[in-house]
Amino acid sequence: MRYKPENLRHDMEEVLTKLGTLEEDAKVVSEALLRAEMRGFGSHGILRFPKLISSIEHGFQKTKTRITIERETTNSALINGNSGLGIVVAKKAMELAIEKARSNGIAAIGVHNTNHFGMAGYYAEMAARRDMIGIVMCNTEPAMAPFGGKTPILGTNPVSVAIPTKKHPVVLDTATTNIAKGRILKAKKEKKLLPEDCALDREGNPTINPEKVFSLLPLGGKNFGYKGYGLSFVIDILCGHLVNAESGKDVKGTVTLEKCTKGDLFIVINPSCFTDIDLFKSKVDRLIQDVENDGAMFPGEIEEIKEEQNRKGVEIQDEIYNEFKKVVENMV
Amino acid sequence: MRYKPENLRHDMEEVLTKLGTLEEDAKVVSEALLRAEMRGFGSHGILRFPKLISSIEHGFQKTKTRITIERETTNSALINGNSGLGIVVAKKAMELAIEKARSNGIAAIGVHNTNHFGMAGYYAEMAARRDMIGIVMCNTEPAMAPFGGKTPILGTNPVSVAIPTKKHPVVLDTATTNIAKGRILKAKKEKKLLPEDCALDREGNPTINPEKVFSLLPLGGKNFGYKGYGLSFVIDILCGHLVNAESGKDVKGTVTLEKCTKGDLFIVINPSCFTDIDLFKSKVDRLIQDVENDGAMFPGEIEEIKEEQNRKGVEIQDEIYNEFKKVVENMV
Numbered sequence: 001m002r003y004k005p006e007n008l009r010h011d012m013e014e015v016l017t018k019l020g021t022l023e024e025d026a027k028v029v030s031e032a033l034l035r036a037e038m039r040g041f042g043s044h045g046i047l048r049f050p051k052l053i054s055s056i057e058h059g060f061q062k063t064k065t066r067i068t069i070e071r072e073t074t075n076s077a078l079i080n081g082n083s084g085l086g087i088v089v090a091k092k093a094m095e096l097a098i099e100k101a102r103s104n105g106i107a108a109i110g111v112h113n114t115n116h117f118g119m120a121g122y123y124a125e126m127a128a129r130r131d132m133i134g135i136v137m138c139n140t141e142p143a144m145a146p147f148g149g150k151t152p153i154l155g156t157n158p159v160s161v162a163i164p165t166k167k168h169p170v171v172l173d174t175a176t177t178n179i180a181k182g183r184i185l186k187a188k189k190e191k192k193l194l195p196e197d198c199a200l201d202r203e204g205n206p207t208i209n210p211e212k213v214f215s216l217l218p219l220g221g222k223n224f225g226y227k228g229y230g231l232s233f234v235i236d237i238l239c240g241h242l243v244n245a246e247s248g249k250d251v252k253g254t255v256t257l258e259k260c261t262k263g264d265l266f267i268v269i270n271p272s273c274f275t276d277i278d279l280f281k282s283k284v285d286r287l288i289q290d291v292e293n294d295g296a297m298f299p300g301e302i303e304e305i306k307e308e309q310n311r312k313g314v315e316i317q318d319e320i321y322n323e324f325k326k327v328v329e330n331m332v
Numbered sequence: 333m334r335y336k337p338e339n340l341r342h343d344m345e346e347v348l349t350k351l352g353t354l355e356e357d358a359k360v361v362s363e364a365l366l367r368a369e370m371r372g373f374g375s376h377g378i379l380r381f382p383k384l385i386s387s388i389e390h391g392f393q394k395t396k397t398r399i400t401i402e403r404e405t406t407n408s409a410l411i412n413g414n415s416g417l418g419i420v421v422a423k424k425a426m427e428l429a430i431e432k433a434r435s436n437g438i439a440a441i442g443v444h445n446t447n448h449f450g451m452a453g454y455y456a457e458m459a460a461r462r463d464m465i466g467i468v469m470c471n472t473e474p475a476m477a478p479f480g481g482k483t484p485i486l487g488t489n490p491v492s493v494a495i496p497t498k499k500h501p502v503v504l505d506t507a508t509t510n511i512a513k514g515r516i517l518k519a520k521k522e523k524k525l526l527p528e529d530c531a532l533d534r535e536g537n538p539t540i541n542p543e544k545v546f547s548l549l550p551l552g553g554k555n556f557g558y559k560g561y562g563l564s565f566v567i568d569i570l571c572g573h574l575v576n577a578e579s580g581k582d583v584k585g586t587v588t589l590e591k592c593t594k595g596d597l598f599i600v601i602n603p604s605c606f607t608d609i610d611l612f613k614s615k616v617d618r619l620i621q622d623v624e625n626d627g628a629m630f631p632g633e634i635e636e637i638k639e640e641q642n643r644k645g646v647e648i649q650d651e652i653y654n655e656f657k658k659v660v661e662n663m664v
Contacts, residue, residue: 105408
């Protein structure tokens, strides 16, 4: 079934404000989840709303989001999210990064004591919309075995990079595993097999049987996965120990119902400190033209097309929508 | 055959100083190439020395390396390498990034009008050795087709991230393609086939025949290569148009004998602006312990082992050594 974005947005805002969220923050959370859904990031979309509400009800996520800046320099800050809404904390962090990068070449904001922020690209794009380059990373609960190992130690640790252009921003938003955790759940439910080269069983052998999956293979799979593993490893530290959050096996609460120990890192580069911004944007457009002339898309293009197609109605699976609606009806 | 590192180093230094390179700069270039060779990055090692000399002789690379800082803020700079030695320019850029990051949380230095800098990890590690996190990227001549396309437009665009620990730094150093260009040449020479999922022919179909390779597949291969492609795409811009260098098809002279139009980006994060550096390093060591307990290695561990093994003698293929020796004997 297809659902009108404005209705989904309205439902989420209403539930969140009933739970004590500031109207402004409720709008941010609803928008971030809705845009993830519309851009094809279903696992960070409507599906997450019931989880978010449950996390609020269990006291792991506070609807009154107050951040504390614990350390600060002209172009960096360490933010304590005080267990606020992960999406609101992340947006505030990105705003601070943009502000600090405006008068500097680059700024970095680390965040700990926060919650799942949804789709990384949402924040990276904020920078691109203001003529800056946004880089966003976070760590997540263990899902990936280190390359050559068997045990899930690292997260799917996504990275997003958004770059301004004359038209639509380039938005790369990718996990460092070949597939997301959600794909396993989906395959289980539909009794389908997984693609090759995505997962390992408990003994560390490749498997395409979703019931046997114990860990995910890093980007690059069994032959080149040391590359994706390496990326995930450094992201785990940049978003963990660097920012006073946890890393590796101690990252919790991004999926499970418990105190969330993950961290985020927001980096913003101001192209105007390096080059002429208009020239820069025109040149990026030329590179986009080159890949399009070759029959390919720029990073973020397919998501942009999906978002456009979904403006009149977003396709959501019955099961996911019913769970969502149940939460809304219980509350409103 | 195995060759003593100190002899290789001495030969390179002698040739470079004969060509007018400052003794100090000759040492840097020799060390960077030697360490690449010892760490298993053969394509950035001794193999490159004859190419470097040829590039100097053709006037594309100046032995008197003078950099100009064209733009500067407290924590960023744009450097014109003035066609100096790529390795010397890169080292100077990284030193400036470290200096600027010391009193700030993060610094970024862009470089254009420079030459091939060898192994990215060499510079990232410089930061880690001084208790900072180093991030180094560059773009290279087109080798990868955009995901879904056929034509080489993007480079193998490597990224390196080095992180300080109590013992040895973590050093990720990876191209954004599954395999390097060098692997194709090697397979051709040895009349062997390539691994699956690494390359495309002129029609955009997968091939394992090195003679038919027209483009390299991005990290992630034919199924998940949109991820590696996305990484390569953003690196191409960060090291190209952002820093007044070229991007995409206009990147030249990293392999071929012509004016080099690539660019580099050096980012340094100062962990002390976010957390306690000793605590940070201990925690990273714990994560390393966790992956080692699982039978895996941390990023850079295998390279470190190779470097140690090569201290008494570096294995170099006859053909590569002979070409190297010819250059040395012609000059000295």
